[in-house]
Amino acid sequence: MNELVANLGVSYGDVLLELSYLLAAVFFVVGLKFQSHPLTARKGNLWAAAGMFLAMLTTLFLHKDADGNGIALTNGIIIVFSIAVAGVLGAVIARRVKMTAMPELVSFFNATGGGASALVALIEFSNPNNSSTLVTLLGLVIGSVAFSGSLIAYGKLDGKVGDIFAKWTTYLNLFLLGIVITIIVFILAGNISYDSQKLLVYGLLVISLIYGVMFVMPIGGADMPVVISLLNSFTGIAAAMGGFIYHNQAMILGGILVGAAGTILTILMCNAMNRSLFNVIIGAFGGGGAAATHEQGTIKEISLSDASILLSYSQKVVIIPGYGLAVAQAQHICHELDTLLEEKGVEVKYAIHPVAGRMPGHMNVLLAEADVPYEKLIEMDDINPSLPNTDVVVVIGANDVVNPAAHDDPSSPIYGMPIINAHEAKNIIVMKRGMGKGYAGIENFLFFNDKTRMLFGHAKESLQKLVNEIKTL
Amino acid sequence: MEQAFEFFYANKDAIFIIVLSVFLGIEVISNVPSVLHTPLMSGANAISGVIIIGGIILVGHADVSKVSVNLILGILAVLFGTLNVVGGFVVTDRMLEMFKKKK
Incomplete structure (x- = not known):
């Protein structure tokens, strides 16, 4: 062994360094693989981090330049100091930031x-x-x-x-x-x-x-x-x-x-x-155009008391959260509504569109933060078949992801986009700030549906009022 | 054309790794539930901080007897790289922690 290493003209340190890089590379791959399954995801992240730490450590101690000189003590101290400063800073920022600010x-x-x-x-x-x-x-x-x-x-x-x-x-x-x-x-x-x-x-x-x-x-x-x-x-x-x-x-x-x-x-x-x-x-997105072919119909509002009665006496309720919920930071109060309804014997589920929130999967993170159980978050393809048997869907701050134009209006810019079939439910409550359009800038015909009633207002405040109203029932 | 051949031959090991890593990356990521897209993106982002190794090598062999532009830029690279690595892994862990909590 000794001779072999000598024959190659390298030291044990060089061999060890390359070995550690190989190990780090394996850790990255395994870590990423684990991160693609919900149960092993956290472990995977730790694997990748361990690989990175290993590679940083061995580089610091074993790396040599072209002339065979290792890293000098002064340089090493500068590096360790820099890493310590930035490391603490990074960890503090990452710990402190609000979950809604995750994407930025x-x-x-x-x-x-x-x-x-x-x-x-x-x-x-x-x-x-x-x-x-x-x-x-x-x-x-x-x-x-x-x-x-x-x-x-x-x-x-x-x-x-x-x-x-x-x-x-x-x-x-x-x-x-x-x-x-x-x-x-x-x-x-x-x-x-x-x-x-x-x-x-x-x-x-x-x-x-x-x-x-x-x-x-x-x-x-x-x-x-x-x-x-x-x-x-x-x-x-x-x-x-x-x-x-x-x-x-x-x-x-x-x-x-x-x-x-x-x-x-x-x-x-x-x-x-x-x-x-x-x-x-x-x-x-190019807006407009599509709206002309449809009749507008009328918008119907729902009062808080009607909404609370409707929800309390339903058997199955599906909440469809969207970007608006994330922006209004209404995930906690939303969970309060769902626990309250569950106590009254209502079955509550969340329908998660793949791009709901500000990033794919962001909605899951936000709702998880508010302690909504993982099993209650149902992905679009799994919830759609059960929507016709759902008594009430509550659309909170979502728009384009429930727009039926994606199914039946070939001239619509979002035609063909997979949506949550909110329009198939028996009753639809849409919580919205105003009649503004969604990101795609197109009219949402769900709002004009006969089964739809609108609850206008800031998502967080409306939910709070709704929760209070249900409590008094 | 000759230059391209030369480049390929001189760097064939690295090019092999690059090409195979592309397939590996695609293979590892496909079939990820959309729930995990955000944490995965964040976790992958932390791994891209591997450039920190380059920063360590740079500062490690830099002339520290005097302050030079390159030394400062190198230290900046170490600082940036560390922010990416540590911040990235910590924030990913924080996201994934939430998925685990309520089983």
């Missing part, structure tokens, strides 16, 4: 990852030992786009950044992309001095950052989850480019794994909304 937090962390990749690529560009210029430049561009794009996505979800949409943004983006490619080709051609190369690289960084901003800017707030997922896969790819530079297989595997998984997730999310990725990126 993921976006924020994604920005930091993209930023780190861009910085690594930027520094490595001037390293003479680095032979893969193309990969370094790609890492720089993709990392920067992920960084600035994720920050804009964060701002949009947080309500700090508005939408800009105009025809020119598409052309501007194509133009920026063209410049990025031109600069990369120019640098690769290699006919220019080192100094002007460096200047070009800084230019590339700036343009990539602008591109990231302009790429996300025109995309509507409700499409942000798809965008975050896409940017997440960008960050993965950028990290893999870093792995390429360092010939580090764990980084390559981890990065590409996230890149591929993120892309698949993005496509799954798009499918759930019956939209193509192209559609999400290039343009917002």
Whole structure:
């Protein structure tokens, strides 16, 4: 063993380091696999974290540069100190943030990852030992786009950044992309001095950052989850480019794994909304048009007391929560309503559309936070067959996901999108702030249905009043 | 064309890993219930913080006898990478904790 290692011209430390990278890569794969099943998901996350910790630790102690020098003590102290500071900060932010703000937090962390990749690529560009210029430049561009794009996505979800949409943004983006490619080709051609190369690289960084901003800017707030997922896969790819530079297989595997998984997730999310990725990126929903072919019918309101009586004397009630519930932070009071009704012998279930909330699965997280039992959350395909036997459906802050136009109006922009068949229930109560349209900007004919009655008001306040009313019955 | 061949040959190991990882990533993720999309995205996001290794290597072999732009950028990369890794794993754990609680 001793001889063999000597023959290879490597030390035990080198072997150990590579072994730890292999182990880390296995941990990433197993962790991700576990994370795709509800029962093992938490364990999977810990596996991945353990793999990451292992790789960080062995790199710190065992990594050597091209001349065979390890990491010096001073450098080690700087690294450990930086990791400690950022680690505590990250953990505190992650613990403190509200569950409803989860999507923007993921976006924020994604920005930091993209930023780190861009910085690594930027520094490595001037390293003479680095032979893969193309990969370094790609890492720089993709990392920067992920960084600035994720920050804009964060701002949009947080309500700090508005939408800009105009025809020119598409052309501007194509133009920026063209410049990025031109600069990369120019640098690769290699006919220019080192100094002007460096200047070009800084230019590339700036343009990539602008591109990231302009790429996300025109995309509507409700499409942000798809965008975050896409940017997440960008960050993965950028990290893999870093792995390429360092010939580090764990980084390559981890990065590409996230890149591929993120892309698949993005496509799954798009499918759930019956939209193509192209559609999400290039343009917002075209509104109007569809409404003309239908008769409007009349809107009927329901009083609080009628609603409470209807609910209390039903046998089966299905609650359909949507984006509005998340925004109004009404998940806790919603759970109170459901416990109250259960005490009265009413069977209450929640119908969860795949894209309800602000991200796929976000609604589940929010309701779980409010202690709604997991078994009560029924996915769309499983609840739809039982809706005709349901006495009352309560639609809270959901709109497009219950719009029957998706079934019977081929001219509607959401035609073909899978929906929860709320219109098949015996009674429909819709809780809404006003007659505003949903994200798709189209009329919802469920509201004009004969069986539908509207309860206008802020979701949280209306639910509170409803709960109080039921208590007095 | 010749350049592309050269590039492929010189980096064939890395390219093998990249191509196979793509299939692995797709395979591992398909059939995920939509309930888990958000935690999964967050968990995957934490893994993409693996670039922290690059940051550690950079700062680890940097010249620390004087303050240089590269040193500062390197430290920034370590800070960013750590935020991504630690924040990502903690927030994912927090989401998944809720799924477990009420069995």
